[in-house]
Amino acid sequence: MKLGQPIPTVVGRGVFVPGDDIDTDRIIPARFMKCVTFDGLGAYAFHDERFREDGSSKGHPLDAAAHAGASVLVSGRNFGCGSSREHAPQALYRFGLRAVLAPSFAEIFAGNCTTLGIVCGVVGADDADAIGAAVTAEPGAVLTLDVAGGRVALGDRNWPMALPASTREALLSGRWDPLQELAEQAAAVSRVARALPYAAWTGLDGAEVSRG
Amino acid sequence: MGRSLYRKVWDAHTVTTLADGRTQLFIGLHLVHEVTSPQAFAALDELGLAVAYPQRTFATVDHIVPTDTLARPLADSLAEGMLAALEANTARHGIAYFGVGDARQGIVHVIGPELGLTQPGMTICCGDSHTSTHGAFGALAFGIGTSQVRDVLATQTLALEPLKVRRVQIDGALGAGVYAKDVILHVIRTLGVKGGVGFAYEFAGSTVDAMSMEERMTLCNMSIEGGARVGYCNPDATTFAWLRGRAHAPTGTAWDAAVGAWEAVASDADAVYDDVVHVDAAAIRPTVTWGINPGQAMGIDEAIPTASDVPASERGTWQDALDYMGVTAGAPIAGTRVDVAFIGSCTNSRLSDLREVARHVQGHKVRDGVTALVVPGSWDVARQAEAEGLPAIFEAAGFQWRQPGCSMCLAMNPDKLVGDQLCASSSNRNFKGRQGSARGRTVLMSPVMVAAAAIAGEVADARSVFAGSLGDGASTRGGEA
Ligand code: SF4
Numbered sequence: 001m002k003l004g005q006p007i008p009t010v011v012g013r014g015v016f017v018p019g020d021d022i023d024t025d026r027i028i029p030a031r032f033m034k035c036v037t038f039d040g041l042g043a044y045a046f047h048d049e050r051f052r053e054d055g056s057s058k059g060h061p062l063d064a065a066a067h068a069g070a071s072v073l074v075s076g077r078n079f080g081c082g083s084s085r086e087h088a089p090q091a092l093y094r095f096g097l098r099a100v101l102a103p104s105f106a107e108i109f110a111g112n113c114t115t116l117g118i119v120c121g122v123v124g125a126d127d128a129d130a131i132g133a134a135v136t137a138e139p140g141a142v143l144t145l146d147v148a149g150g151r152v153a154l155g156d157r158n159w160p161m162a163l164p165a166s167t168r169e170a171l172l173s174g175r176w177d178p179l180q181e182l183a184e185q186a187a188a189v190s191r192v193a194r195a196l197p198y199a200a201w202t203g204l205d206g207a208e209v210s211r212g
Numbered sequence: 213m214g215r216s217l218y219r220k221v222w223d224a225h226t227v228t229t230l231a232d233g234r235t236q237l238f239i240g241l242h243l244v245h246e247v248t249s250p251q252a253f254a255a256l257d258e259l260g261l262a263v264a265y266p267q268r269t270f271a272t273v274d275h276i277v278p279t280d281t282l283a284r285p286l287a288d289s290l291a292e293g294m295l296a297a298l299e300a301n302t303a304r305h306g307i308a309y310f311g312v313g314d315a316r317q318g319i320v321h322v323i324g325p326e327l328g329l330t331q332p333g334m335t336i337c338c339g340d341s342h343t344s345t346h347g348a349f350g351a352l353a354f355g356i357g358t359s360q361v362r363d364v365l366a367t368q369t370l371a372l373e374p375l376k377v378r379r380v381q382i383d384g385a386l387g388a389g390v391y392a393k394d395v396i397l398h399v400i401r402t403l404g405v406k407g408g409v410g411f412a413y414e415f416a417g418s419t420v421d422a423m424s425m426e427e428r429m430t431l432c433n434m435s436i437e438g439g440a441r442v443g444y445c446n447p448d449a450t451t452f453a454w455l456r457g458r459a460h461a462p463t464g465t466a467w468d469a470a471v472g473a474w475e476a477v478a479s480d481a482d483a484v485y486d487d488v489v490h491v492d493a494a495a496i497r498p499t500v501t502w503g504i505n506p507g508q509a510m511g512i513d514e515a516i517p518t519a520s521d522v523p524a525s526e527r528g529t530w531q532d533a534l535d536y537m538g539v540t541a542g543a544p545i546a547g548t549r550v551d552v553a554f555i556g557s558c559t560n561s562r563l564s565d566l567r568e569v570a571r572h573v574q575g576h577k578v579r580d581g582v583t584a585l586v587v588p589g590s591w592d593v594a595r596q597a598e599a600e601g602l603p604a605i606f607e608a609a610g611f612q613w614r615q616p617g618c619s620m621c622l623a624m625n626p627d628k629l630v631g632d633q634l635c636a637s638s639s640n641r642n643f644k645g646r647q648g649s650a651r652g653r654t655v656l657m658s659p660v661m662v663a664a665a666a667i668a669g670e671v672a673d674a675r676s677v678f679a680g681s682l683g684d685g686a687s688t689r690g691g692e693a
Pocket residue numbers: 274275319320321340342557558559617618621622639640
C-alpha cells in the first residue's frame with residue numbers, strides 16, 4: 001500500500017485569484033465531472049472564469065504567461081465552499097498547484113486537499129492581499145511555505161501561516177493519506193462495530209473483519 | 213454534565229486516536245452515487261483492497277439520469293460510462309445497488325430515509341455534501357471527498373476531527389406561506405455562509421419539534437450551505453413514527469430495542485454546547501436569494517441590500533453578485549422576470565412538498581414563456597404522488613411532470629439553463645453556473661414560492677399569488693405519509 005512523503009515545505013511561484021467564497025462549482029463546473037478518472041481535470045480548473053462561451057480566453061491570472069507553472073494559489077475567505085467534490089482539489093492539483101493560501105477554507109475542501117498532499121495555509125486577510133499583490137507584481141518571485149515553522153516567505157518578507165495541528169502533523173509525517181493507518185485497525189474496528197446499538201439489525205454483529 | 217447527541221454518537225463510533233491526533237471513526241451507513249465513487253473504486257482496485265463491510269454500503273444513481281426517459285444506453289456517452297462503472301463496481305464488490313429501473317431508485321438523500329436506511333444514532337457518510345440531510349433523524353451525517361469514499365470502502369472508517377456544536381434554537385410558530393426552506397435560508401442569512409465552519413448545527417426548539425420529518429430534512433439539508441458540515445435534529449416520536457415499517461427499519465423486539473437506543477442518543481437536557489443562537493420563527497418571512505451564494509438572501513418584501521447594508525469585508529462578493537444577477541441594489545427582488553421554475557432536488561422534492569404545491573396551484577396557470585418543471589425526488593415519491601393524482605394537477609396548471617433525479621439542481625444531466633436564463637428554484641445552491649449555463653442565474657426559494665413565480669412569471673410573494681389558499685394559516689404544513 002502506498003504511503004505519502006513528508007511535506008515540510010512547498011516552494012514555488014504564486015498566482016493571485018482574488019475573491020471571497022469561491023465555491024467548488026467555480027473551481028470545477030459540474031458539467032466537467034462526467035468522468036470516471038480524475039485525469040485531465042486540470043484543463044477545466046476555473047473553466048468558466050477563464051473562458052467565454054465561445055472558448056476564447058477572458059485573460060484570467062491562471063492563463064497569464066507570466067504565471068505559467070505557478071504552484072501556489074492565493075485567494076480570499078471561505079475558499080472551496082459548496083460541494084464535497086474532490087474533483088475541485090484534483091483539478092487544482094492536476095493544473096499544477098500544490099498549495100493554496102487563503103484567510104479561511106471550507107472544511108470538506110481543506111480535508112480533501114490534505115488527503116492529496118495539497119497544503120491549505122491560512123493567512124490573515126490583509127496578508128493574503130499583500131501576498132497576492134506581491135506575486136502579481138513579481139510573478140517570477142518564489143514563495144516558500146514552511147509547514148513546520150508556520151510561515152510564508154517571499155524574498156525578505158514573510159507572514160504567519162496557520163494549519164490545523166493534525167493537518168500540520170499529517171503533512172510533516174507523510175501520513176496525509178490516512179488509509180494505511182486506518183486499515184491497520186481492522187480488529188478494533190470490528191469490536192466497535194459489534195458493540196453499536198444498531199449492530200443487531202444491520203448485520204454488524206458478528207460482522208467479519210476487513211478482508212483487505 | 214450532559215452530552216449532546218453529536219458527542220454521544222461520536223464517542224460510540226470512535227475506534228482510536230491516530231498518530232496525527234485525528235479520530236478514527238466507524239461509519240454505520242455509507243451511501244454511494246455515480247459521480248464521486250468511480251475514482252474511489254479504481255483506487256481500491258489499484259491497491260488490491262476489498263470492501264470491508266459491503267453490507268453497510270448502498271448505491272444509487274441520481275445526478276446524471278435524464279428525467280424524461282429511462283432508455284439505455286443514455287444519450288450522453290460520458291453519463292452512460294459513469295452508470296456502467298457504478299453497475300460494475302457494485303456488482304463486483306457485492307454492494308446493494310438501486311439502479312435505473314429499480315423501484316427504489318432516486319436522489320440518494322431522498323431514498324436513504326425513505327428505505328429506513330437512515331436511522332438515529334448512526335454515523336452516515338456519502339461523497340456528497342448534502343449528506344447533512346440525514347441528520348434530520350438524529351444521525352451524524354456528513355459529506356466526504358472521493359479519497360474518503362475509498363477509505364470507507366476499504367475500512368468502513370474515516371480519519372476525522374470532531375466539530376464544535378452550535379445549538380440553533382428556533383422557537384415559535386411559522387406564519388402562513390413560511391416553510392422549512394425559509395427557516396434555513398433565514399438561518400444562513402443570519403449566521404452567514406461561513407458562520408458554521410467548524411461547527412455541527414443542532415436544530416432545536418418548539419419550531420423544530422413541530423416540524424415533520426420532511427421539513428426537518430429540508431432544514432438539515434442546507435446546513436452545509438451555512439458552512440456547517442453536519443446539521444441534526446434530536447430524534448423524537450415524530451422520527452420513530454416516520455421510520456416504523458420502512459424496508460430497512462428494525463421489526464419486532466428489535467424495534468423496541470431500537471426505540472430505546474434512539475431515545476437515549478438524543479441530547480441530554482443539560483448538554484453543553486460550544487455556542488447557542490436563538491431564532492424567532494415569527495420573524496421569518498418567505499425568503500429568497502438575490503445573489504450568488506445562499507447567504508445572499510432577503511425577505512420577499514425587502515429590498516436588495518445597498519453598499520451601506522453590507523460589511524466592508526463582503527462588499528466584493530456583493531458587487532460581484534449584483535453584476536452577475538443583473539439586479540439593482542436597493543430595489544425589490546419581487547417583479548424580477550423568471551424564465552424557468554424548478555421544483556425538485558434533495559432539498560424539496562418529497563411528497564409533502566409536492567402535495568403542498570399541488571394544493572395551491574389548482575385553478576392557476578403557469579405564465580406563458582416560463583418553463584416549469586416538477587421533479588419528484590424518488591420513484592417512491594413519484595408513485596405516491598401519482599396515486600394521489602398530483603401529476604394531473606401539475607399538468608393542468610402548466611407544469612411538466614418529470615421522472616426522478618437531481619435534474620436542474622446541477623448541470624450533469626440534460627436539464628439545464630441556457631444563456632442567462634433566470635430560474636426560480638427549490639434547490640440549494642445559487643452559485644455562478646450551478647444550473648448548467650456559465651451565465652445562468654438562480655433564485656432559491658421554497659417550492660410554493662417557485663410555483664408562485666411560475667404563475668406570476670416573476671419572483672412574487674406566494675401569499676399574494678395564492679391569497680385564496682394561503683390565507684389565515686390554511687397551510688397543511690406537516691402533512692405527510
Ligand atoms: S439534488 Fe442537487 S444537491 Fe441534492 S444530491 Fe442531487 S445534485 Fe446534489
